[in-house]
Amino acid sequence: MFNDTVDSMNAADDNLTIELSMAELREVTGYAVACAEPVLAIFERDCPDDPRPRAVLDEARRFAAGGKRTKALRVTALDAHRAARAAGETHHEAAVDAARAAGHAGGAAYLHPLAKATQGGHILMSAAHAARALELDAGDDRSVGDEYIEKATSLASPLVVSVLRRYPPAPSGRGRVGELWRKLDASLRENLGHPKDRVC
Template sequence: MELDLDELRALTSWAAACAERVLPLIPDDPRPAAAITAAREFAAGGPRTKALRTAAWAALAAAGSAADPAASAAARAAVGAAGAAYLHPLESPHQVKHIVGPAQQAALARELAGGSAEAEVEWALSQAPPEVRVLLHKFPPGKPGKTRLGELHHRLESALRD
């Protein structure tokens, strides 16, 4: 399987847009915002650099240190946005988590903050470029999860595959 940079840039752009919507849920930590900025730079044509990976790891640390579960999920959405540039060309359902993860975490963050996960999912689906759908079809389907996060994953993946 091959993944080209245009596909990865489209995915990363969409992932960053999803994550950015819940960024206000973690206002006091600049690391998730920095990860989204790094993701946007790659999506706009920049190279995949160590700085992009470093920003993703820093956002993951922010997720781990956030006391509020909504803030933690928002930070994880940013991690996924920065990490989307590094999607692996492995025919594994695990890679699907990296495709839908930012939207999934954004929906969870919205719900944990008292909003509607479904509205967030619908927004993400409406914004997904055709390249994301094509990219997703290169990977085998994942299994529905038993947790709320798994439900959101299944909802996003199923709709993107239709």
């Protein structure tokens, strides 16, 4: 009986909607782009003939600056994830996560107003994959990824944090990238409590 009640509550939570404005989507996308940009150089160093991650960052940057949310943004985001798979086939593991960071930056524009923990990935997975790319590029030095999460925390505007807090905390799983996502998620939620970060 208890499990049935919990399942019903979870189903209800899944149907809850969250208010999101286009300005907020642009702010979230701009944040994701800022998090992904530093690792584009890793991808282009290892896969110099593949323009797909750069293409999605260009499209996402245009949207964040006030442009329309075009089909090209969705297409280039998917292409960046295909570029990640291609990098994996040539065993460029840091480039895989760099391309995924770019792909998720494009996906940030498609954050859905549903109260699901996985939706937070549209906001933070770009940073999590960028952090993973940097630590892999440093020989899997996890302190490098942790340092980047601190940087990503400082990059988030109060508006980005406000949007994040409308969603449930990051879910479990997803290996090291999931761990980095949860670390950033927790850091941003905690920092909103500081006077300098409060949204008026």
